[in-house]
Amino acid sequence: MTRLSSGGRIEVICGCMYSGKTEELIRRLHHVKIARQQLQAFTPKRDTRYATGNLVSHNGVRIEAQPIGSITEVFDYLHDGVQVVALDELHFLDDEPDVVLTTVQALADRGLRVIIAGLDQNFRAKPFPAMSRLLAVAEQVDKLFAICVRCGAYATRSQRMIDGRPAPFDAPTIVVGGLELYEARCRACYEAG
Ligand SMILES: [Zn+2]
Numbered sequence: 425m426t427r428l429s430s431g432g433r434i435e436v437i438c439g440c441m442y443s444g445k446t447e448e449l450i451r452r453l454h455h456v457k458i459a460r461q462q463l464q465a466f467t468p469k470r471d472t473r474y475a476t477g478n479l480v481s482h483n484g485v486r487i488e489a490q491p492i493g494s495i496t497e498v499f500d501y502l503h504d505g506v507q508v509v510a511l512d513e514l515h516f517l518d519d520e521p522d523v524v525l526t527t528v529q530a531l532a533d534r535g536l537r538v539i540i541a542g543l544d545q546n547f548r549a550k551p552f553p554a555m556s557r558l559l560a561v562a563e564q565v566d567k568l569f570a571i572c573v574r575c576g577a578y579a580t581r582s583q584r585m586i587d588g589r590p591a592p593f594d595a596p597t598i599v600v601g602g603l604e605l606y607e608a609r610c611r612a613c614y615e616a617g
Pocket residue numbers: 572573574575576577609610611612613614
């Protein structure tokens with residue numbers, strides 16, 4: 425008989441831009457706090473959209489997070505007694521995909537609940553390699569949707585725009601930006617650059 429609290433597990437919250445991944449992560453972490461469990465949250469150093477070191481929801485719920493340059497730093501910062509580890513914007517980490525996989529598996533094997541949020545596809549509509557590995561091994565996967573800005577259908581893709589046009593295929597994969605750079609699009613409305 426398996427109980428939810430009996431061992432480690434990996435949960436992945438994925439989807440395109442504006443699908444509410446961080447909101448969902450914060451919602452789960454809020455419940456962890458209400459349950460008086462010990463948690464630590466981490467965020468890649470390169471995500472500069474929010475105040476450094478915090479996950480902030482649109483309605484103001486704030487979770488303190490440790491900025492890291494590599495996922496292996498989680499072990500350096502991990503406190504005794506922590507039951508839940510959260511990682512937001514996982515796709516921003518520069519680590520090799522198998523390093524991400526091995527590290528997250530090691531955390532779960534220690535009995536930790538590991539909750540990951542991140543983009544599943546890049547602006548080319550190709551899988552982020554580390555995320556696709558985690559999706560394969562996770563105990564729980566939730567794929568969130570945004571709304572296509574063109575037609576109003578459910579959107580699963582992040583259309584990157586440069587000067588109002590789809591970004592070329594060979595543009596850099598990662599550019600940290602806001603509304604002016606990305607649009608949520610459905611499969612039909614997505615345009616290959
Ligand atoms: Zn559409």
